[in-house]
Structure formats: C-alpha cells, structure tokens
Amino acid sequence: xxxxxxxxPGRNEDDADDLGPDTTGGGQVQQSISTSxxxxxxxxLVLEENAESFVKSFVQKGGQ
Amino acid sequence: MKRRVAGIETEFGxxxxxxxxxxxxxxxxxxxxxxxxxxxxxRSSNVFLxxxxxxYLDVGSHPEYATAECDDIWDLVAQDRAGExxxxxxxxxxxxxxxxxxxxxxxxxxxxxxxxxxxxxxxxENFMIERRGEFTRLPQMLVPFLITRQxxxxxxxxxxxxxxxxxxxxxxxxxxxxxxxxxxxxxxxxINTRDEPHGDPTKFRRLHVIVGDSTMxxxxxxxxxxxxxxxxxxxxxxxxxxxxALKDPIAAIRVVARDLTGTAPLELADGGTIxxxxxxxxxxxAVTAAFDDLDERMLDLWDRALRAVETQxxxxxxxxxxxxxxxxxxxAVAERRGLALDDPQIQRLEFAYHDIDRTKGVFWALQRRGxxxxxxxxxxxxxxxxxxxxxxxxHLRGRVLHAARDAGTDVAVDxxxxxxxxxxxxxxxxxxxxxxxxxxIDALIDDIRSxxxxxxxxxxxxxx
Numbered sequence: 001x002x003x004x005x006x007x008x009p010g011r012n013e014d015d016a017d018d019l020g021p022d023t024t025g026g027g028q029v030q031q032s033i034s035t036s037x038x039x040x041x042x043x044x045l046v047l048e049e050n051a052e053s054f055v056k057s058f059v060q061k062g063g064q
Numbered sequence: 065m066k067r068r069v070a071g072i073e074t075e076f077g078x079x080x081x082x083x084x085x086x087x088x089x090x091x092x093x094x095x096x097x098x099x100x101x102x103x104x105x106x107r108s109s110n111v112f113l114x115x116x117x118x119x120y121l122d123v124g125s126h127p128e129y130a131t132a133e134c135d136d137i138w139d140l141v142a143q144d145r146a147g148e149x150x151x152x153x154x155x156x157x158x159x160x161x162x163x164x165x166x167x168x169x170x171x172x173x174x175x176x177x178x179x180x181x182x183x184x185x186x187x188x189e190n191f192m193i194e195r196r197g198e199f200t201r202l203p204q205m206l207v208p209f210l211i212t213r214q215x216x217x218x219x220x221x222x223x224x225x226x227x228x229x230x231x232x233x234x235x236x237x238x239x240x241x242x243x244x245x246x247x248x249x250x251x252x253x254x255i256n257t258r259d260e261p262h263g264d265p266t267k268f269r270r271l272h273v274i275v276g277d278s279t280m281x282x283x284x285x286x287x288x289x290x291x292x293x294x295x296x297x298x299x300x301x302x303x304x305x306x307x308x309a310l311k312d313p314i315a316a317i318r319v320v321a322r323d324l325t326g327t328a329p330l331e332l333a334d335g336g337t338i339x340x341x342x343x344x345x346x347x348x349x350a351v352t353a354a355f356d357d358l359d360e361r362m363l364d365l366w367d368r369a370l371r372a373v374e375t376q377x378x379x380x381x382x383x384x385x386x387x388x389x390x391x392x393x394x395x396a397v398a399e400r401r402g403l404a405l406d407d408p409q410i411q412r413l414e415f416a417y418h419d420i421d422r423t424k425g426v427f428w429a430l431q432r433r434g435x436x437x438x439x440x441x442x443x444x445x446x447x448x449x450x451x452x453x454x455x456x457x458x459h460l461r462g463r464v465l466h467a468a469r470d471a472g473t474d475v476a477v478d479x480x481x482x483x484x485x486x487x488x489x490x491x492x493x494x495x496x497x498x499x500x501x502x503x504x505i506d507a508l509i510d511d512i513r514s515x516x517x518x519x520x521x522x523x524x525x526x527x528x
Contacts, residue, residue: 029434034396042429043397043413050085051412055180057087058079058172058415061124063185 065300069133069192069456069497070289072144074278075126075185076151076420077174088169095125097158098151098171112477114450114465116458117143119150126185127151127173132458133479133497137293139453141286142440146448148175148420155421175278176418177219177236180411184239184252187278189288191271191296192263192497202271202299203244203255208308209295209347210254210275211317212340215326216369217288219277220387221414222394222405223322229406230322231394233387236277237321243313254317262479264495271296275317277386280418280427282439283365284386290362294351303354305346309333324391326373344370384437389430390417457499467509471516484508486515 030036080094081087088094099109099121110120116132129147134140155171162169178184193202218233242253254275261268273292279285298305310316311331319328320340329337348366351358365384372380372388382388394410403409419425430436452462464482468475474485482505483491492504 033392033430033435034399036433036435039429039433039435040396040400043416043426044401046416046424046426047397047401047409047412052408053085054079054081055408055411055415057081057085058077058174058179059087059181060077060079060091060126060179060183060185063075063122063124063126063128 065192065194065297067135067498068293068296069135070137070140070293071131071133071190072140072285072289073128073130073186073188073190074144074147074175075122075128075187077176077179077185077415077418078125078127078171079174079179079415080169080171082168083170088167091125094158094169094171095121095127097161098127098154098173100161101154101157112461112465113150114452114462114469115143115146115448116452116462116465117147118479119147124183124185127154132452132461133456134453134458135455135498136453137286137289138440139448139455140289141282142444142448143453144285145282145440145445149445149449152420152422172415172424173420174415174418175280175420176415177278178239182238184236186236186252186274187276188256189273189276189292191273191292193269193271193296193300195261195265195267195269202296203257205299205304206292206295207243207254207313208310208343209292210273211310211313212320212343213288213291214277214317214320214387215340215344215373216291216366216385217276217279217284218321218387219279219284219418220390222410224406225322229404231324231391231405232321233324234277234321236275237317240275240314240317254313263497268497278418279386281384281386281389281437283384283437286439287362287365287385290359291366294355294358294362295347298347298351298354301354303350305350308338308343308346310338324373325376326370341370341373383435389436390414393417393426393430455498455500457494457497459500460494460502460505463509464505464512467512471512473512473516475512482508484511 033039078091078094080089102111102119103109112118118130120128122128131140131143134143151173155173158171177186214234214237220233221235222229223232223235239252240254241251244255244257245253246257247253252274256272256274258272261270276288279288309332311333316330319330326341327339329339331337352363368380369385372378378388378391382392394413397413398405398410416426422428427436431438452458461477461482464475476483476485480495481491481493483489492508
C-alpha cells in the first residue's frame with residue numbers, strides 16, 4: 001500500500017515510483033510561456049476564432 | 065485522524081457552439097446528447113462507474129463527477145483526472161455524432177467555476193471527520209485557513225470590478241456569501257453543513273468544503289486536499305493556531321482574492337489586522353511543528369508558494385500552481401496581442417485553459433511543453449478509470465460493478481449500499497468507509513456470476 005495516505009507517513013524514497021516523474025511534461029521542455037512561440041501561435045488560432053461570440057454563448061444556470 | 069477518507073465532486077461547465085462560435089442549441093439538449101451513451105448502458109443519467117466513482121447530470125445541466133472514496137491523495141487526484149477522461153470521451157462521441165448527422169455543433173466541457181454571466185458552479189471537497197469531537201467549533205477554526213489558502217491553491221483568473229479588471233487568486237471567492245451554513249446554491253457558504261455522512265452516522269460526519277476552485281494542475285488539486293487534511297489534523301489534535309477571528313470573513317475572502325501581494329490588512333474581530341500571508345505562515349508553521357510525518361513535497365510547495373507571494377517572484381511556482389501558471393499565460397498573451405485583461409479574448413483564454421479536451425485545451429498545450437505539471441503517469445490515470453481505490457470500501461463497490469458489468473446484471477448502487485436488482489434481494493450496507501473485505505459482497509458476486517452462467521451457459525462471464 002502506498003505511503004502517501006492522508007495523514008499517513010510522509011513519502012519516502014521507495015515510494016517515488018508511485019508518484020511518477022517529478023514536474024515534467026510529455027514533450028520538449030520550454031523555457032517559459034513568453035518565449036514559447038509555437039505555444040503562442042497555437043493560442044492565437046484559438047483567440048482569433050470568434051472569441052467574443054464563444055464567450056457570450058457560454059451561459060448556464062448556476063450549480064452549487 | 066490517522067487515516068481519513070476524502071473525495072472531490074466536480075461540476076463542469078457545458079457549452080455547445082456552432083463553427084462561428086454562436087450557441088448551437090439549448091444546453092439541456094447538449095447535456096442529453098452528451099449523456100446518451102451513459103443512458104444507453106446505465107438506463108439513467110446517474111450512474112456509478114467500475115472505478116467506484118459517480119457520474120451524473122446535476123441541476124442546471126452541469127455534468128458532474130464525484131470521485132470514489134480515497135485515503136491516498138494521489139489516488140484521489142488520479143480519480144479526479146479519470147473523471148475528466150470519461151467526460152472527454154463522452155464529448156468526443158457527442159461531437160462525432162453531430163458531425164455524422166451534419167449538425168453544426170461542438171460541445172466544450174470546461175472544468176472551471178463560472179460562465180460568462182458569472183453563474184457559478186463548484187468543486188466540492190469532502191473529508192471524513194469523527195462525529196464526536198468539535199464539529200460546532202471545527203468549521204470556525206478552519207475558516208481563516210480556507211479564506212486564505214487560495215494564495216496557494218486558487219485557480220487564478222481575471223476579476224471584474226466596477227473600477228476595472230485585475231488578475232486575482234480565485235474567481236470563486238465572489239460567490240461566497242456565508243462562512244458556515246446549510247445553503248447550497250443561493251447563499252453559498254465556505255463550508256456546507258448538510259449532514260450526509262455517507263457512513264455510520266453515529267461515528268462519522270462528512271465535512272463539505274465548497275469554497276475551492278476547480279483546478280487543472282494536479283499539484284493544485286493535490287495541495288487543496290493535502291493542506292486541508294494537515295490543518296484538520298491539527299484542529300483534531302487540539303493544537304490550535306491561536307484565535308484568528310476575522311471581523312468580516314466574506315469581505316476578507318474577496319480582499320484576499322484581489323490582492324496578489326498577500327499583504328492587504330484583514331480586520332480582526334477584536335481589533336487589529338492580519339494579512340493572508342501571515343495567516344498562511346501561521347498554519348504552515350503550526351502543522352510543521354505539530355507533525356513530523358507530513359509529506360515533504362507538500363511542505364515545500366506550500367512554503368514556496370508563500371515565498372512567491374512574499375517576494376513577488378511568481379516564477380517560484382509558475383510551472384506548478386494554476387494561479388501562477390495562468391498569471392504568466394494571461395500576461396504573455398495580453399502583451400503579445402495588445403489586449404487589456406477585460407478583453408473578451410482573455411475570457412476566451414480562461415475558458416480554453418479549463419477545456420478538458422486534451423486536443424483543444426490550453427492547459428494541455430502547456431503541459432506538453434513542460435510549462436504545467438504532469439505528476440501522474442498516463443497509465444495510472446487510465447487505470448483509475450476502471451479500478452477503484454483498493455484501500456477503501458470503493459474497492460467493494462468496484463468489484464460488484466465489474467461483476468455486474470461482465471454478467472450484464474442490474475445492480476442498484478449507492479455510496480453506502482449495493483443491491484442486486486432482482487425480486488427479494490436486500491441491500492448490503494457498507495457503513496464503514498475503510499471496509500475492504502466483506503463475506504456478504506463475496507456472496508453477492510458469486511450470485512451475480514451464477515445467475516449469468518445459468519442464463520447463458522455458453523458464454524460465462526459475458527462481454528465486458
């Protein structure tokens with residue numbers, strides 16, 4: 001059983017596998033958002049595609 | 065408590081748009097389309113999955129997912145992610161069906177907390193606490209922590225006020241109207257006191273915290289539960305942090321949400337002031353002093369988040385915690401495109417960040433580049449879609465549901481009971497959230513299998 005139980009003992013070395021890799025993404029690691037041109041290009045495409053009407057169309061009754 | 069069961073319920077935002085961004089049809093219709101495959105196999109839009117979690121359609125056509133009971137917080141985060149994947153698949157199926165029929169419509173499911181008009185929906189954290197003890201005092205002791213933990217665990221976003229738009233720690237804060245009450249949708253409280261223990265009512269209560277933001281970062285989700293657990297343990301152990309009685313807690317939560325410096329003075333009931341940073345530091349110091357078995361990663365990230373606010377060097381956590389990731393993201397995009405924070409494109413970016421579709425959502429684009437954390441392996445998340453946690457009663461529920469699915473048998477399932485849907489069958493109750501073995505459940509599973517074999521001897525086990 002895992003060590004990272006709620007209120008259980010802290011994580012130890014043996015348990016590292018259980019948590020998977022530390023803070024790494026799947027692909028190439030970029031320096032920062034502002035220097036990640038391909039990311040910003042991708043976001044441009046989303047924002048240039050009817051952003052305002054998309055926003056307005058998302059209206060739902062509240063939940064809890 | 066040494067071991068505690070916890071769970072998260074998430075209400076998702078649903079929108080359905082045409083190719084030019086207009087609303088394609090009513091949200092209620094989109095919700096029905098989304099749940100069509102669920103209703104086809106479960107004959108209901110309220111089902112339990114083989115991983116022990118519950119998937120359903122809530123008031124206001126909000127698709128909702130409640131994780132199974134977990135006593136391991138990484139199991140809980142995996143269960144939470146598994147729910148996103150269930151819905152991601154349902155969204156893909158619904159959109160494929162639209163395309164097939166030539167309907168110009170695309171469903172987006174957003175793991176956020178408000179629509180464009182400010183209607184709010186939630187992400188509710190549930191913690192098992194003991195019935196005896198100080199339930200009357202516990203919530204009040206927890207409130208100052210919950211009001212200020214957003215500087216670590218908030219989802220971040222643009223808050224619109226009369227005097228303009230600014231980036232804040234949490235958008236949910238503006239939808240809180242009381243500290244502790246039994247209301248849900250009208251005057252939402254920080255802690256809801258509805259007494260539904262989902263366990264033996266003489267032993268357990270369920271603490272229902274509804275102030276939290278829906279978080280995309282696995283670390284933000286994990287910290288919401290892990291930090292709150294540590295503080296609950298502190299209160300239960302009678303290790304108080306000293307009285308922190310805020311004069312106006314609801315005014316305070318809004319101040320904290322808007323103040324990225326963490327230093328705005330919050331008035332105390334007996335005079336004087338305190339800051340969000342001071343409150344969080346006090347809780348962090350208290351749990352560190354009280355326990356030597358707390359998770360190191362939690363303590364490190366908690367401390368680093370506070371240091372990021374103290375020093376205003378957000379890069380200390382800007383690849384880990386949602387608010388800091390979004391702070392970087394929104395400012396980079398606003399600068400590049402020459403936008404003010406109240407521009408509809410920034411609102412569109414907010415929705416895109418919380419879009420659960422991994423091919424469309426901006427969070428996933430960041431994660432692929434190492435700009436947002438990925439802690440759990442893909443295998444572990446996929447496994448969590450069909451395997452219940454093994455250390456709580458969800459394990460028993462999961463075994464019954466797997467057997468019933470394999471046999472094509474109907475079972476009636478709830479958090480605390482299971483019953484075979486056949487004449488004369490009585491429910492088996494599971495009032496202990498830690499129960500993982502049961503002779504009654506073993507017998508029920510044998511019964512389910514033998515009925516299936518009797519009905520169709522040629523194919524024992526049936527089709528999964």
